Amino acid sequence: MPTATRFDLHRTDLPEISNVSDKHGVFPRGPRLAGFCLQEARVSVQVIFLVRFVFAGTAGVTLWDVSTRLLPGAVLWFLAVTAVYLYNGTTDVREDRANGSGRPIARGALSVRSARRSAAVLSASALVGGLLMAPPVGAAIGALLLLGYAYSTPGISLKRHTPGTALTVMASGALTYATGVLCGRATVSPALIAFCAAMCLWMGLAELAIAVPRLRRTRGTAARRAVVQT
Template structure:
């Protein structure tokens, strides 16, 4: 009679060390999703606003550019502030985003809400700490940005629910970005820089903050938002956005010519051309257009402000 041999105990191939590595990689993957949720394009444009105010376009002349440590730290602080704002917005917008067919990480279920909320809190703490290191004024500006981000999205406040509240938050956040750059950099505050910053803040508020709703009106209405696209309809809102865009571009161009601020001519021309393209896209849109087509005016808005800021690095506007 054969005697059965005991079965060998299988040793798991995954060691505690490799399991720990997998956990670390998982955290990095979630952090990458947090970065995606906070919208790369938005992070970069806020950084450009910050740097334009901090250098006033003198980046084109290396001999005139002084990269102060405070400018680098200030940029990191501002990144944390903006990332908090948009990550927290993603946490609170989950139902609207899903109704509108968004594929952002939180909306599609790839990024847990709890992890995103915790990361947002850490970003806010880092921003405040860095702001305090840079001085009391920078701390106040940073705190102001964080408060705006919270008020925009927080249940009970939710300034995002109505267009006037959205415009106010967007314009103020733009103004704070330029202020933070000026505080952190070494560039002088010239009338030309102030005019450019004011025009771009209005561009953000009266154009981008309104045009972003063109593609999401159905989901916004379903969840109780009362923005202009929902209240007044697409056609009326498109006309308001178009007039605002062209008016801002024309006003900046007139300002450049009237004050002989020739450094403003190029960015003013970019804004006016972008405004005309945006108006054409907004005014020719139809109700049955795809979501991508309805989002075209916002994309033109974004490309225009990118181009306007990048142009300032080709020549000083101070």
């Protein structure tokens, strides 16, 4: 999902992505596959999402009153967010390689096929688990998965437009806070709503602050190329 990387889609020296495997020429499995998938999904991002989720589910609640659904809910949300970022990694290969990214898919340690299969398994597990826990939780997980798909998939690709990126960031934050509340016992007070809304707005503004200079650099590069070509 949202990143602040620069890339050049006009490079022709980038390797193809259809047959990417690990350095031993086989698809990684078991713990090795899980480790690569987690690295591709960015551990720091997963921690941030979990902090938001747990905060929303425990705001104003003592340790003894924490809902028994909070931990399994957090696990399911972790699976869903990991699936979203893992799938995003499979659609950013050319850009990541152009930027010299060291993530598993870009460096050839994890195949696109394995990553997408893993993302599908994680998505299905999160969705089924959420529906079994409570229909609203399942609906929220489904909404996050659809949002992630719309953000990354070619043809829709919200990530290609600054407003789409900002809206995705804010919506994913809002879904995280809302699902945390659903799985926890936090009292939905005006203060909690205001805080979560302010945080989501800040996420969107921060993304805009990153994207606008990046867009200017991209346009400047395109203009310089046009001058050189003429």
